[in-house]
Structures are given as structure tokens and as C-alpha cells.
Amino acid sequence: MTPGTHRVPPVWAVVPAAGVGRRMATRIPKQYLPLLGHPVIRWSVESLLAESRVVGGVVALGADDHWWHSWTPPHGKTLYCVIGGAARADSVLEALRCLRRNMARPGDWVLVHDAVRPCLTTAALTRLLDQGLSHAHGALLAIPVRDTLKRSAADATVAETTSRDSLWQAQTPQLFPLGLLLDALEAARDAGGQVTDEAQAMELAGYAPLLVEGESTNVKITRPGDLPLAESILRARHHRQED
Ligand code: C5P
Numbered sequence: 001m002t003p004g005t006h007r008v009p010p011v012w013a014v015v016p017a018a019g020v021g022r023r024m025a026t027r028i029p030k031q032y033l034p035l036l037g038h039p040v041i042r043w044s045v046e047s048l049l050a051e052s053r054v055v056g057g058v059v060a061l062g063a064d065d066h067w068w069h070s071w072t073p074p075h076g077k078t079l080y081c082v083i084g085g086a087a088r089a090d091s092v093l094e095a096l097r098c099l100r101r102n103m104a105r106p107g108d109w110v111l112v113h114d115a116v117r118p119c120l121t122t123a124a125l126t127r128l129l130d131q132g133l134s135h136a137h138g139a140l141l142a143i144p145v146r147d148t149l150k151r152s153a154a155d156a157t158v159a160e161t162t163s164r165d166s167l168w169q170a171q172t173p174q175l176f177p178l179g180l181l182l183d184a185l186e187a188a189r190d191a192g193g194q195v196t197d198e199a200q201a202m203e204l205a206g207y208a209p210l211l212v213e214g215e216s217t218n219v220k221i222t223r224p225g226d227l228p229l230a231e232s233i234l235r236a237r238h239h240r241q242e243d
Contacts, residue, residue, distance in 0.1 A: 013048035013057030017115035018084025043118030060084035060091035106179025138176035141214030
């Protein structure tokens, strides 16, 4: 290696898409709902594959998924498909094992991103990679909590106000060394606990991932009103690019 240059480690996209999304109450799983001419999942996957440091990816699908249609990913990058599991963490584990079977090394990095976050910007992804790849325990996009937080009582009245100091809302993508994340997810599963994101598995394994400031437009499509919101975010971005 010549002085002043450093090797960029391979980064793989991992997109868990095996959820059913009951809160959307639609016949089609939310990751396949149409959004400006493409299914939601395609926006999410392509936002990762468009980044030059991402060498390929894997999508974890439900066992009875009738909706997935592959497309030619940009720049000749390979996109693998694998059957996911009962919980999100199981789907991510299957995806990581698929990468290991297909030449990824433990020292490669993975960017785990919800199939239902179609509005990730290049700027936020670049920030995550720029800061996260030099942090040995990995990193995640998150936004500092801005609103006052209330804890509710059983009857939906306020039980107490909770301090928002040092609180962040975790988003995806989340970026980790493949081998560390694989071990952390396996350990969390063996311990019998439910982890709701990859960072939590890393925390349980004793690591401290870096929080990198994300954007509030990186919405997760969960409820019916979220789809028109995503549509207006993408439209506004498109119009700005045309100006
Ligand atoms: O259900 P939730 O909104 O938390 O799901 C976040 C992401 O995890 C979605 O992209 C969903 O498809 C995925 N998931 C999965 N396997 C599961 C459950 C959720 O891949 N068993």
C-alpha cells in the first residue's frame, strides 16, 4: 500500500424483508406497496447499492413471499436472496450466513437496513460510512429525541415526564463488522432474549456502537399514513434535483 492510501473494506448490504407488517392492514406486505412506480423495497435496496463502497447485498424474504421480483441491481452488483426467520434478528442472521457462504469474510462490513425505509439519503449513508468504518464496534444512524417524553399509565393518562437528555431514536442502516455481528446475534439468540435492532445485540455482547446523526425524513413505513409521507419526501427531493 502506498503511503497516504488506505484500503476500503468491502461493505455488504443486508436487507431484512421477511416481516408481515400487520399494522399496515394491507393485503400486500408493506415492503411491496407501490411507491412512485417501484415497490418500497426497491427504493431501500437501491439506496444502499448506489454507494460505491457497497459491493453487493442480500435480501431476507418470508418463506411464503409471492411478491418478490428481482431486478438487475446497478453497476453489476450481486444481490442474493435468502429465506428469513421468525423474528427480525433471525432474518438478519440468515442473511449474514448467506454472505459467509458466498465469499464475504468476517472482516467485511455489513450495512443492515430495513426494507421499509425507502427515503435514506446519500448524505446520511455517506456520513454513516465515513464515521462508522473507523469505529471498531460499528455505528448506526439515529436522531436525538427533540420532543418531551411522557410515560403513560394503563388508562392512557400521563404517569410521568421522562428526561430526553442523551436519548436517541435508532434508525437504520446500522453498520458492523460481519463477524462481530454474526457472533453477537447468535449469542443473543442463545441467551433467549429478543433484540429489536442489531445495535442491541452488539451492546449485549459488550460493544458500544457509535451514534451518527441521521435525518427525520428516513421514515419507516409502519402505518397507513407513512406511505403518502414517503411519497411526498421522495417527490420533494426529486423536484429539488430538477431545479
Ligand atoms: O416489523 P418491523 O417494522 O420492525 O420490521 C423491520 C424490518 O424487519 C422490515 O423490513 C421487516 O420486513 C423485517 N423483518 C424480517 N423478519 C421478520 C420480521 C421483520 O426480515 N421476522
